[in-house]
Amino acid sequence: MKIIVGSDHGGYSLKCLIIAHLEQQGIEVQDMGCYSEDSCDYPVIAKEVAKEVLLTKDRGILICGTGIGMSIAANKFKGIRASLCNDTYSARMTRKHNDSNILCLGERVIGPGLAFDIVDEWLITEFEGGRHERRINMLELE
Numbered sequence: 001m002k003i004i005v006g007s008d009h010g011g012y013s014l015k016c017l018i019i020a021h022l023e024q025q026g027i028e029v030q031d032m033g034c035y036s037e038d039s040c041d042y043p044v045i046a047k048e049v050a051k052e053v054l055l056t057k058d059r060g061i062l063i064c065g066t067g068i069g070m071s072i073a074a075n076k077f078k079g080i081r082a083s084l085c086n087d088t089y090s091a092r093m094t095r096k097h098n099d100s101n102i103l104c105l106g107e108r109v110i111g112p113g114l115a116f117d118i119v120d121e122w123l124i125t126e127f128e129g130g131r132h133e134r135r136i137n138m139l140e141l142e
């Protein structure tokens with residue numbers, strides 16, 4: 001599985017640590033930016049990652065200062081289920097019940113150790129399907 005990652009300047013440092021954490025495990029990473037701590041706009045990066053996740057069916061990780069802006073922006077895209085998680089329980093459950101395809105993190109909210117645990121839990125947990133499949137399909141109806 002390839003992981004598509006993106007951040008704004010507020011999430012850049014944590015993104016670099018998470019890329020190293022994933023690559024140490026032999027996981028392929030595609031970095032859609034940003035590429036420095038220079039100020040940039042999180043909706044631009046969220047759009048790039050969301051489009052790539054929809055195209056490739058891989059999963060994505062988006063990081064900004066709070067994780068909130070990234071989650072709002074990514075969830076504008078039909079088929080994206082972006083989950084802001086500050087704890088491992090939420091990371092596990094959003095995979096089991098929501099088939100989350102983008103994980104959002106806030107660099108200014110959690111430390112790297114917890115972020116690594118959240119990422120690992122979110123990556124290994126499978127979607128349960130069943131009644132949850134029906135519910136996520138309802139998210140697309142309008």
Ligand code: RB5
Pocket residue numbers: 008009010011042064065066067068069070
């Ligand atoms: C950037 O200062 C900050 O607003 C951004 O990283 C994010 O937290 C927005 O939701």
